[in-house]
Amino acid sequence: MNVAIVGASGAVGQELMKVLDDLNFPVDNLTLFGSKRSAGRSYSFRGKDCVVKELCHNDDFRGIDIAFVSAGGSTSKEFASTITKYGTLMIDNSSAFRMDKDVPLVVPEVNGADAFNTPRRIIANPNCTTILMVVALKAIADISPIKRVHVASYQAASGAGAAAMDELVKQYAQIAAGEAPTVEKFAYQLAYNLIPHIDVFTDNGYTKEEMKMHNETRKIMHSDDISVSATCVRVPVLRAHSESVWVETESPVSPEEAREALAKADGVVVVDNPAEKAYPMPLDASGKDPVYVGRIRRDIANPNGLTFWLSGDQIRKGAALNAVQIAQYILNNS
């Protein structure tokens, strides 16, 4: 396969190169694209140096089979027709096309088959927090349909990019040195703090990030009967997101049934042994592929409810890994 990465110098772009290699993805040629600023940089992939080309409106994508695009929504919108002009499949990490009816929104463990319905040659990679959650929800929905979800997120700095992770580390050094911390990547200081504000606010008081969890979950899980009320919070963690989730199902699902289903579910590892202090933590999930699920128990406030806690790497399953898994799903099932 001739593969391209657009946004090669970003946190997700860099991870995409690692994941392509980790998953032994069949890459004949890798072409890297980036902004004018990052053009000319060189990265090694499977022993070969790849130089980043500037992304332009030309015929550069002719002959490329799959382009993984992670350079922000405006770049995705502007370049979608250039990228797909000669039939290249665009797997887009931005939110630009996620809710478009003719663009599938895919988490392979949940709705992989949707990846074959690509009239525009675009597949959208869902929001990171949503991906991690639906991988777990799928196992429960297979036992009984899901009606409502309440979710509080604990989102790492990585969701705002590599520079945001650097800023968090720098803030701790500055505070330790008695200096005022640099605040550029988030609305406020994140070190020793929490910021209940990710993406912009919408008219109903929810942020776009929170509404993505509602809208994208319904689209991925093919159900408009599911409602999701989310509160998304940035926490001073580097690269794995965590979530406290309450699920109400049509008929009751016991913690034992859920645990068994989750243990068998693709992409999930159950870490749920309180007696041994075993539960998911973002530090353990960092750099790993699975969604770790634990603290599985009855919702004592709802007879049809379950609650659990999950952690998963935001850059891998939340972004780069899921994108490559979409491509892999298509190859394996074509």
Place this chain on the structure above:
Amino acid sequence: MNVAIVGASGAVGQELMKVLDDLNFPVDNLTLFGSKRSAGRSYSFRGKDCVVKELCHNDDFRGIDIAFVSAGGSTSKEFASTITKYGTLMIDNSSAFRMDKDVPLVVPEVNGADAFNTPRRIIANPNCTTILMVVALKAIADISPIKRVHVASYQAASGAGAAAMDELVKQYAQIAAGEAPTVEKFAYQLAYNLIPHIDVFTDNGYTKEEMKMHNETRKIMHSDDISVSATCVRVPVLRAHSESVWVETESPVSPEEAREALAKADGVVVVDNPAEKAYPMPLDASGKDPVYVGRIRRDIANPNGLTFWLSGDQIRKGAALNAVQIAQYILNNS
């Protein structure tokens, strides 16, 4: 009033001295008690030096009107009869007596009048996370009775004491220096991490901390119709707790009604102006008295639901301030 503090050298003990002064509490004499280890230490209170006496089974509490006790549950249990022997009112910060039928559990803004029913001369100060939440819930329950609460907490290091706060700061310094972080106060490294485990696990999979939020909320709010399902998580924040709360009421309460009621509620400050990036954050709540409430909006997964976010100082309203406010309530209403 002759006042005593038991556990004077701890984080809460130290804050109790500050709060007594901040609230102009009428203190004629302050007597400090502590363990053998802290006996002999001296602290200044209103310009006078107070030396910590070792807590012993003797007649030291004769003549003391109120004793604020914050030295752990086992000390509270062991010394309750010694402390109350001559009629001293014991305001206890531990969980030792909270659920005892003949011990009131008091948050003055919610159930202050309960403080007058003290057959054992003991009043219990509730769990910190519960105090912060019920101050906000009260305003909503006054509009329509509360049925269910789902709450995800984001709890600061201070809940585990002053040494735990120091350990968190030290961990960042150690990580920056490339050293392995010291892990003594929590089950795992807290720096750059989250630990979904506060207090010990119970048979139903919830921790004691989580069950306190259920049981204590019902007792404080005088309602066995309320169920609370909590997930309590330790986060790398120093001294203010935060909570994502979903509330289901008997009849719908609009965000506008809730906001208005919360704005008028004792002990609450509403910080809820997304357009101006105004919402509660633990860094802003640290060292402050109110419970800050924001992100008030409809629960889009429940027609009778509301959701909000709060932050409040764990050592002040979560512990020392509430204890002194209980004493103040009694004085002002006697």
